[in-house]
Amino acid sequence: MASVTSNSVLCRGLSTNRVTQFGLKNEVPGAKVVPWRTIGSEGKTKGKFRVEVKAAAAVQIGGLEQVKEAKQELGLDAVSEGELREKGFLGMRKTKLVCTIGPACSSPEDLEKLALGGMNVARLNMCHNTRDWHLDVIKNIKKLNEEKGFCISIMIDTEGSQIHVLDHGAPSSVKAEEGSIWLFTTQKLEDYPPFTVQASYDGFSEGIEVGDVLVIDGGMASFEVTEKVGNDLCCRCSDSGLFLPRAKFSFWRDGKLVARNSELPTLSKKDWADIEFGVSEGVDFIALSFVNDADSVRQLKNYLYMRSSRSTRVLAKIESLESLKNMEEIVEACDGIMVARGDLGVEIPYEQIPTVQEEITCVCRELNKPVIVASQLLESMVEYPTPTRAEVADVSEAVRQNADALMLSGESAIGLHGQKALSVLQMASSRMELWSREENRQSIFHQRPLGVSLPDRIAEQICNCAVEMANNLGVDAIFVYTKHGRMASLLSRNRPYPPIFAFTSESGTRMALNLQWGVIPVLVDLSDDDMEGNVSTTMELIRRKGMLKHGDVVMVVSDLAPNHTNCSAFQSIQVKTVV
């Protein structure tokens, strides 16, 4: 029978100055192993706040009475379980992986291969294919989750409004030679003659002047506007290149973007219909394309609230000049961010993308929102079976910047080597995480305080301290018990060395946590009023599966209310050793 020894600091809310006075942040991590008594001697109840100390009490787990529900299922996904058995706690990958599902990977067999390869979130781009096609994919993923024990969250990505090519008279790409003359029009014709391109937005040429430069896909080809004829633009190709289907337009004057996309609504009629579809199919994330400000994010969140679909999380895609200007307020309003480098590179000069990416990931860390780095990570693998060295460096850099997740686009959707591309992401991120840990790169994060209310501030301090302690003590895993995922995300924000097992009884919380760095969400029945019971039950369930063994040290962090306190907030850190 395993037993566990435990050291714990129990903190009961509710008065600000007491927390500061006890110096939780400074004292607990600094004192490393047994700092409890110092705190305990001062820790008599004053006001409404109290710090208690439990000294090295041996807690038996494994006794039948204590493990009431040991029969119950532990909702730990098959991939995390396999990874843990193979590589141990510290070997578990922290960076999450998102795959865009397209015709190259939408069969149940291919989806299963991606699931086995570590896909955490499947992305459906509503720009492409039919709703029935998307519905089929959603059903297949849910079936895999139910029948094969995977835990793959589903994201839909809205089309949004953007000026792009609707038709250029050819089924695929068209070459534009330098000096050739082209007509850009919104006229609806049966057939588009050569050198004629239909634009997607009737007002695309408003405010555009002769001499402006029309750039395709952020630099695939460029044209100088030579004449305006009604709404149409006559242009001369000044830099030869390719028109891909749906190629995007941007206009430049004196080296600056003439921002046209920001005039279009972020949520079109079609987007609302797609959102309605996603909500009724129970998707976990809605990624909002071409967000310009926080209003559209709030509008969608309000809508989801009214639809009683609060577990659907809203991700804002940063892919326009306007969204960069309003980045902080957008990050605050949303549940997560995607750095959509494809379209961003149409709106800003591409040499600015690396610094902008770093800025966005930093703001997301500070404001504690998960961030996905997306587009062209392994673009060459759409065709070739190995990545370029530069692509591997780009992936590694995103991991070094502590992005929560990396995304495959065409590599998985239409590529010849989707599974291999996923394994490149998985290997490159594991390698970079190991290096960061060995080099002690994650040690100190100076986090901007987030919480305003005292319980929120306590939760934040507890998580900051817990991670510093966990790293200093070299614990094997952090266990956190959470309803809405807040404590788990606060722990993840500090990027600890050990993995964070987030136990929750809410399925929506589990699916949302799939996107967060280092968090392994586990679905399990939790009692609202028996914290010790929750801890012993879950530890026993994991131990019985052979995944906890003699000598393992687990840090337990919780914010569920136990029955033996009449306080509204209760947070604790305990360190347990399996003996």
Ligand SMILES: Nc1ncnc2c1ncn2[C@@H]1O[C@H](COP(=O)(O)OP(=O)(O)OP(=O)(O)O)[C@@H](O)[C@H]1O
């Ligand atoms: N569901 C799908 N059906 C068919 N093709 C798809 C599908 N999803 C993606 N693709 C193809 O994969 C390519 C890459 O996908 P991705 O969604 O990243 O591109 P995108 O259209 O440029 O993205 P966005 O419009 O969101 O900026 C697309 O250009 C498209 O050709």
Ligand SMILES: CC(=O)C(=O)O
């Ligand atoms: C992903 C996406 O929408 C982009 O990179 O533009």
Ligand SMILES: [K+]
């Ligand atoms: K999209």
Ligand SMILES: [Mg+2]
């Ligand atoms: Mg885009």
